[in-house]
Amino acid sequence: MSTDGSAVAERSTASRERDREPVLYEITESGVAVVTLNQPERMNAWGQPMMSAFYRYFEAAEADPAVRVIVLTGNGRAFCAGADMGGLNSISSTTVESASKTDVGALVAEKHPYFLTQLLKPVIVAINGSVAGIGLSLALMADVRFAAAGAKFTTAFARRGLVAEYGISWILPRLIGWGAATDLLLSGRTFLAEEAAELGLVKEVVAREQLLDRALAYADDIARNCAPSSLAVMKRQLYADAGLPIVETSNKAEQLMHESMTRPDFIEGITAFFEKRPPNFPPLTAETAQTAHD
Structure with missing residues (x-):
């Protein structure tokens, strides 16, 4: 006791x-x-x-x-x-x-x-x-x-x-x-x-x-439902693009979109959508983190 x-x-x-x-x-x-x-x-x-x-x-x-x-x-x-x-x-x-x-x-x-x-x-x-x-x-x-x-x-x-x-x-x-x-x-x-x-x-x-x-x-x-890579890049877009002209912002976004489509997060997001299940996104990688900071 x-x-x-x-x-x-x-x-x-x-x-x-x-x-x-x-x-x-x-x-x-x-x-x-x-x-x-x-x-x-x-x-x-x-x-x-x-x-x-x-x-x-x-x-x-x-x-x-x-x-x-x-x-x-x-x-x-x-x-x-x-x-x-x-x-x-x-x-x-x-x-x-x-x-x-x-x-x-x-x-x-x-x-x-x-x-x-x-x-x-x-x-x-x-x-x-x-x-x-x-x-x-x-x-x-x-x-x-x-x-x-x-x-x-x-x-x-x-x-x-x-x-x-x-x-x-x-x-x-x-x-x-x-x-x-x-x-x-x-x-x-x-x-x-x-x-x-x-x-x-x-x-x-x-x-x-x-x-x-x-x-x-x-x-x-x-x-549970959003890709860490997407969150990281979009935060950077929001704050870094705030003072930029729309043309420059749009051109940068196009490049970032192409890069996002080469990551496994994109495949998982699309697959989960069609399979009607929650996505299983991987943690943020050092490569994506660097992309967000560039």
Whole structure:
């Protein structure tokens, strides 16, 4: 009995230690990596040690052939409330001189948010609660967004004496149009998930308790039915072609289409369609990964 008790205690301790980790990571059976920001007491504010764990897990998911889609979410009442600016005491004592010495690069550490657009695998975000500042920049650089009903959004920059940071002035107009992006950036106002959906900022608004299940079901469908090679190349097309003329984009697409038809993924996709069965696509190969990056 004491042995059983010790085992239970060990599992309980391991569980508590895991719960204290700044970012949680798991992989589902279908190949969906779930990355969860896990500092709810700080509203998942962007800072260390959360940043390092976040980058580490995304690099692991990108490198793992078993992972086909990545889902990002947060624990608690916030997805990410922006940069961690320190405690109230340090904020109240900040001066122009001390603020000017702030290492801005440290706010993003290793990478700018646009690194999500450079990944070969789709990134789906489940915005579980409040999102602001760099948290919003990260969410917008993902590929698809779901949001919990009533979740609060804000760019916040203008109301903090800051500017549109880390590429948000590039991605926001492309997602919702120039006029709406100008409104959200210049006013810095708070708006809800329901308005975000109307603007096209998020795909769907879901009841909070159903949010992660909905995002995982969407990711699972992609993981089971879409070719990793197609996903990798199409992500590159979406973001790399955004500033190119239509003729150049179309010519590039023709070349990429010819290349895709030489891969076994194409044969499997067509065969599965005619046989009326789910496809069995192979993991992403180094060759296809290189094609996507070229």
